[in-house]
Amino acid sequence: MNDASVNPSRASREPLDRSFPARARVLAAPEETALFWRLRRRLMTNSFRESIARSRLRVALATALTLVLWVGLFVLFLLGFEFLDDAIPEPVTHDETVRAMYSIFFASLTVMLVISNAIIVYSNLYRSDEATFLLTTPARAERVFLHKFQQGMLFSSWGFLLLGSPMLVAYGIVVEAPWFYYGVLLPYLAAFAYIPGSLGAILCMLVVRCIPTNRVHVLTVAGVLAALVGGWLMWSLASRQTSELLTPGWFLEMLARLRASESRMLPSWWLSSGLLEAARSGWRDPSARTAMVESVLFLAVTTSNALVLHQLAVWTAGVTYRSGYSALLGAHVARRRLKMSWMDRAASTVMRPLSARLRLLIVKDLRLFRRDPVQWSQFLIFFGLLGLYFLNTRRLSYDVNYASWVNMISFLNLAVVGLLLSTFTTRFIFPMISLEGRRFWILGRLPVKRDTILWSKFLFAAAGSLVPCALLVLLSDLMLGVSPLVVWVHLLACALLCSGLSGIAVGLGAKLPNLREDSPARIAAGFGGTLNLVLSALYIVSLVVMTTVPCHFYLLATQGGNEALLLNASRQWNWLMLGLLGGCLLGIAATAVPMVVGFRAFRELET
Numbered sequence: 001m002n003d004a005s006v007n008p009s010r011a012s013r014e015p016l017d018r019s020f021p022a023r024a025r026v027l028a029a030p031e032e033t034a035l036f037w038r039l040r041r042r043l044m045t046n047s048f049r050e051s052i053a054r055s056r057l058r059v060a061l062a063t064a065l066t067l068v069l070w071v072g073l074f075v076l077f078l079l080g081f082e083f084l085d086d087a088i089p090e091p092v093t094h095d096e097t098v099r100a101m102y103s104i105f106f107a108s109l110t111v112m113l114v115i116s117n118a119i120i121v122y123s124n125l126y127r128s129d130e131a132t133f134l135l136t137t138p139a140r141a142e143r144v145f146l147h148k149f150q151q152g153m154l155f156s157s158w159g160f161l162l163l164g165s166p167m168l169v170a171y172g173i174v175v176e177a178p179w180f181y182y183g184v185l186l187p188y189l190a191a192f193a194y195i196p197g198s199l200g201a202i203l204c205m206l207v208v209r210c211i212p213t214n215r216v217h218v219l220t221v222a223g224v225l226a227a228l229v230g231g232w233l234m235w236s237l238a239s240r241q242t243s244e245l246l247t248p249g250w251f252l253e254m255l256a257r258l259r260a261s262e263s264r265m266l267p268s269w270w271l272s273s274g275l276l277e278a279a280r281s282g283w284r285d286p287s288a289r290t291a292m293v294e295s296v297l298f299l300a301v302t303t304s305n306a307l308v309l310h311q312l313a314v315w316t317a318g319v320t321y322r323s324g325y326s327a328l329l330g331a332h333v334a335r336r337r338l339k340m341s342w343m344d345r346a347a348s349t350v351m352r353p354l355s356a357r358l359r360l361l362i363v364k365d366l367r368l369f370r371r372d373p374v375q376w377s378q379f380l381i382f383f384g385l386l387g388l389y390f391l392n393t394r395r396l397s398y399d400v401n402y403a404s405w406v407n408m409i410s411f412l413n414l415a416v417v418g419l420l421l422s423t424f425t426t427r428f429i430f431p432m433i434s435l436e437g438r439r440f441w442i443l444g445r446l447p448v449k450r451d452t453i454l455w456s457k458f459l460f461a462a463a464g465s466l467v468p469c470a471l472l473v474l475l476s477d478l479m480l481g482v483s484p485l486v487v488w489v490h491l492l493a494c495a496l497l498c499s500g501l502s503g504i505a506v507g508l509g510a511k512l513p514n515l516r517e518d519s520p521a522r523i524a525a526g527f528g529g530t531l532n533l534v535l536s537a538l539y540i541v542s543l544v545v546m547t548t549v550p551c552h553f554y555l556l557a558t559q560g561g562n563e564a565l566l567l568n569a570s571r572q573w574n575w576l577m578l579g580l581l582g583g584c585l586l587g588i589a590a591t592a593v594p595m596v597v598g599f600r601a602f603r604e605l606e607t
Contacts, residue, residue, distance in 0.1 A: 074166035081174040102272030110196045117200030124148035145317035157193045177279040191303040195267045198309035209324035274298025361456035411548040413476040418497045422536035429461045429505035431523035434513045461502035493547045496587030507594025510602040550579035
């Protein structure tokens with residue numbers, strides 16, 4: 001009698017055990033790494049092929065706009081460094097000034113990269129369908145984190161390279177840096193980008209892990225930190241001096257204020273010091289060779305810290321990612337009585353002249369905005385950073401000598417506010433109609449006209465953006481101490497920008513919807529989003545030029561002491577009125593034309 005007849009269960013198990021192939025086992029770490037790298041290569045290859053096959057215009061526009069922006073920044077930085085080289089001929093003072101500029105520039109980028117990477121990591125790890133699927137597989141949490149983290153780093157670092165590389169290349173050309181300087185640029189930038197990226201990922205995972213169980217404590221600590229930062233900013237603004245522009249006292253004061261970013265514990269100081277040493281490196285004399293060695297040492301310090309923080313982020317993911325994901329999804333929310341929040345009641349009170357249906361649709365969009373942390377966090381962070389910049393703008397003397405400088409800065413601030421608003425309308429307002437895709441049949445059966453739905457999107461975008469943008473522009477003008485005429489012109493231009501950009505985004509979103517896509521980022525990155533961004537940029541440039549340039553020449557004629565312009569003050573006033581009229585007509589056209597096109601397309605859209 002064989003073993004099979006004695007123990008039939010053993011006989012039944014043996015064929016089953018032999019049927020499992022080797023690939024069914026849990027993969028070792030190196031094999032898992034190779035598998036995910038192959039997955040990433042496949043995804044990148046397919047995405048590139050699909051973009052070339054279906055979106056050649058979008059790829060061409062994006063490439064052209066990127067090159068134009070890079071060249072424009074390069075020219076500006078080149079002119080700025082040439083001016084600095086002529087204005088400060090003394091080598092030691094020149095190097096200290098450039099070091100301070102580098103430090104504050106890269107310190108600011110460090111803060112922005114930490115915040116942006118934290119937001120991107122949150123979206124990739126906790127709001128992504130791919131991450132949800134990967135967590136159901138036997139893949140390690142660390143590997144899932146690395147897969148999504150590296151995608152986020154590619155998404156966030158290109159902007160850093162786009163802003164940093166033209167400045168560094170321009171400085172190298174002005175100072176005639178050797179080849180070694182250009183050779184270490186990319187390693188320095190790559191190593192530096194991983195430091196704030198890893199810090200943002202660690203911060204995101206710790207916050208997500210702590211908030212579901214310690215929501216009150218985390219919010220209390222955040223409130224206390226915000227109050228401390230606000231108090232420090234108010235104290236710094238109240239205690240600063242007011243030296244005359246471009247005087248030795250003003251120059252020394254600016255250097256003293258910039259030295260706050262030159263702490264030797266900051267990665268921005270390692271980067272700026274290493275690149276400045278690389279610009280002086282060479283083989284001809286001992287001091288140049290010493291500078292090369294110093295640059296290599298700074299690169300080693302930056303790279304080692306980047307690797308340590310990267311490994312710490314991986315360790316944090318292994319400890320907190322799965323538990324944080326489960327806690328976030330399984331957090332118990334106490335059932336509350338259904339009622340309107342104070343924000344909804346305030347919005348309804350303000351919108352009382354509107355119809356009840358229109359008010360309800362706007363309140364619905366306001367609730368969706370509040371419930372999406374990706375939207376309101378990016379909105380608050382970037383507009384908050386812009387507000388901090390305006391708060392720290394020097395209050396310049398608005399007199400004969402510096403009137404043109406003050407006007408130019410105020411006009412540029414207005415353009416920056418408009419460009420920042422255009423990115424938000426493209427990213428969040430344009431996809432609003434497309435995101436109704438799977439729920440569009442509900443809207444189609446509501447006793448509401450389709451035009452009312454579009455009007456609600458437009459009013460939500462225009463009114464919601466007008467308040468923060470107008471406050472930022474007003475803050476900038478008050479800090480600069482510009483003429484009341486400039487303030488009113490800027491506020492009018494700000495209102496036209498909010499109306500026109502909202503009309504473009506809502507109208508094109510209704511004309512070119514993508515009802516099959518549920519990712520707003522992918523919708524904004526499509527052809528319609530690219531076209532929306534291009535038209536928004538053209539509208540901003542045209543409106544700012546039409547409204548602010550005539551105002552600038554009129555102020556020069558009346559306050560700048562220019563006799564030639566003073567004789568033509570009445571003509572400059574006519575040009576100012578004509579420019580304002582043209583700006584109003586342009587704003588009306590930018591609002592009405594896309595909305596009319598969107599109304600026609602939206603009425604014919606099938607449910």
